[in-house]
Amino acid sequence: MIRVWLRRCERRRRLIAAALAAVAVISGYLALRPAVGPAVLVAARDLSPGVLRPGDLRAVSLAHPPDGALRSGAAGRVLATAMRRGEPLTDVRLLDSLRLPPGVVATPVRIADPDAVRLISPGSTISVLAAYEGQSARPVAEEVTVLTIPAAKDDHGALVVLATTPAQANELAGAQAGGHLSITIRR
Structure with missing residues (x-):
C-alpha cells in the first residue's frame, strides 16, 4: 500500500512541488502583508493654520497611528500649525487642545x-x-x-x-x- 502511494507521488512530483511552492508563496504574503489598523484623519493636501473644513482631511487606515491621532470630529476646529499632505492629525495640533503653561x-x-x-x-x-x-x-x-x-x-x-x-x-x-x-x- 505504501509502495503504491510512493509510486503515485513519484509520478506527480512536479505537481506536488508546484503546489508546495504555491503554499510557501501564499504563506509568505500573508506573513508580510501590512496590518490594517484603525482609520485616522490625515491631511488631504498641505494645510495652513486656521479653521478646518470638511474637505481638508480624509480617513486612512494606519497600522500604527501616532498617539492622540483623531478619528473624527475635526471639521470646524482650529488648526494651530501647518500640516503636510498625508500627515496624521493629532490632538496637539488643534488650538483648543493646546496646552498652555499656567498663567498664560x-x-x-x-x-x-x-x-x-x-x-x-x-x-x-x-x-x-x-x-x-x-x-x-x-x-x-x-x-x-x-x-x-x-x-x-x-x-x-x-x-x-x-x-x-x-x-x-x-x-x-x-x-x-x-x-x-x-x-x-x-x-
Whole structure:
C-alpha cells in the first residue's frame, strides 16, 4: 500500500512541488502583508493654520497611528500649525487642545502689516508695538510666543494668536482699540 502511494507521488512530483511552492508563496504574503489598523484623519493636501473644513482631511487606515491621532470630529476646529499632505492629525495640533503653561492665555491680535506676519511662524518669539495717531510706537508685549497664524480672509491686517500673560492680553486689547500694532522679531 505504501509502495503504491510512493509510486503515485513519484509520478506527480512536479505537481506536488508546484503546489508546495504555491503554499510557501501564499504563506509568505500573508506573513508580510501590512496590518490594517484603525482609520485616522490625515491631511488631504498641505494645510495652513486656521479653521478646518470638511474637505481638508480624509480617513486612512494606519497600522500604527501616532498617539492622540483623531478619528473624527475635526471639521470646524482650529488648526494651530501647518500640516503636510498625508500627515496624521493629532490632538496637539488643534488650538483648543493646546496646552498652555499656567498663567498664560491665548491672545488673538491683528497686526497692521500682513507682509510682516509672513516673516514669522508658530513658535516664533516676537514683541508687539502699538503706534497711536501722532505718537511714536511703544512696546505693548515683549518676548511673546506665536501660537498660530490663521489664514487671512481680508486686507485688514493679519490675525496672530500669541501666548501672553493676562496683563499683556489687557495691554494688547487696549492697544488694538486705539492704535495700529506692529511686530519686532526675536531670535
